[in-house]
Amino acid sequence: MYHCILAKYNAKISRKQKENLLPEIRELFAGLTGIEGIESVEVFPNVIDRANRYDVLIRIRMKPEALPVYDDSEIHKTWKRDYGKYLEKKAIFDYEG
DSSP: OEEEEEEEEOTTOOHHHHHHHHHHHHHHHHGGGGSTTEEEEEEEEOSSOOTTSOSEEEEEEEOGGGHHHHHTSHHHHHIIIIIGGGEEEEEEEEEOO
16 A cells, blocks of 8 residues: 655745755655565655645555554654754645555
8 A cells, every 4th residue: 555645834934944854754764664564755845836745655555554553653753853844834645556
């Protein structure tokens, strides 16, 4: 399955800050492939700068049984703790593919 996180930065985050956060987020989530059942991680920036768009998509390919392991992982906790302050909102979407 794919576990997708769509995140929108808050209005205080500049375009430059968005660019600077992207490599950090990629590096953080890259560590997930060390968790059994997580097959790949991709992080995509949005290429259209409009107010009604989200800023980043994190797509994790995993076996369904890996989801609770991911939820309890230090990487997930770090994402929420260290990057939550930059976010206005996020959406989570899971699908088979």
